[in-house]
Amino acid sequence: MKLVFSLMLFIFSEGGEKAGSPLDVNPGVILWTVVTFVALLLVLKKIAWKPILNSLSERENFIKESLEKADKAQKEAEKMIADNKIGLIKAEEEAQKIIDQSREYAEKLKSQILDESKVQAKKLIADAATEIERKNNEAFNKLKDQVADIAVQSAEKILRENLDKDKQIKLVNKYLEDLKN
């Protein structure tokens, strides 16, 4: 009984009116809390939450759209690259074809030119040969005439001089020497 009493008294004396307790409820504070909170809610709703949340969703949409755009652009770029690749391959083929064609043409031209020049060369050789032949014949005929003249002259000289055997031989040898020169 004693213990209960002292305990109760201890508790009640600590929680006296003067000391104040954390559990005391002040009606004024309640009123001011309601006023403050409701005012804060209304003010913030108008000046902060609406614009901020709108900006946030705006930005989210913006990011989403940007990502979509980027995705689209990338796909397009990929398509373009593929197209370019096909174009490149085609162009290469074309170029190869042109090169082949020109090579073929050059080959043909070469052989043609070669043939032509061969023919020309043959003709030239033939011309040269006939010319040589002609000149040869001319020279030969001239020589023949000269030899004939010389023979006639030497015959004349022989006939003009009195000739003995030795002299005849010497003469013939001498003329032969002359002829050689």
Place this chain on the structure above:
Amino acid sequence: MWQTETKIVADTLKKVAEAKGSQDTGWIMHHVLDSRQLDLTPFGVVNLPQIHLFGIDISITKHVVFMWIAFILLVVTLRYVAKSYRKSLVPKGITNLTEVLIVFVRDEIVKPTIGKGSERFIPYLLTVFFFILTCNFLGLIPYGSTATSNIAVTATLATISFVVIQIGGMMKNGAVGYFKGLIPHGIPAWLLPIMFIVEILGLFTKPFALAIRLFANMTAGHVVILALLGLIFILHTYFVVPVSISFALFIFLLEILVALIQAYIFTMLSSLFIGMAVHQEH
């Protein structure tokens, strides 16, 4: 018999009075409790105006002043944040910090707990979150005072939550449909009266728990810090100073965490209860 008992009472009272005289714990309460003056020692004491209206004492108290400081801080900061979005959609500095919190409340608390139709409650829950967070932090700065360690404040906030929960539920399901939906399906008819009472009680216990949780958490941390520092003066020795300071510092850091967690929990549970009231089929 009776006489001896009264004597015991008188003795106890005397002892209590003596104990009070020598080692008063009032200074702890002085820091935790609400008061009618702002204690700015050594710069002086500001007496707050006392107002009486219709016989009710509606004086401005320390906690009211700190609620107003929170109000001003929030309005100024969030106005700045809202304006900064007009310049550029890319957040920077304080905008970034605030945006993290706003997006956290919107995407991690409100959307998962309420789901469809959550947009209507986002402003309220954001305000609750930021208000409680700011009040909690204001108690951690020098000369500050925690408005959320006043049970009148937390009870009022919880009551507002209660009202929002009920009105949210009734707007979605209709007043009659809402109370019908409180009772789970498939209950035997004779259980209905009991279930109805239980569910109605449940409605009130939820905000009650909200109020007590916030109040107790915000009060307890301060009391522990003050008690640890008070060891120095109770034991009259300097040897206890390092222990007291380091422990108090640890509790203070814990308080920072608690300030965040309590704001989160209050918002989270309010949101959860709103979600339960709005979507009763679960």
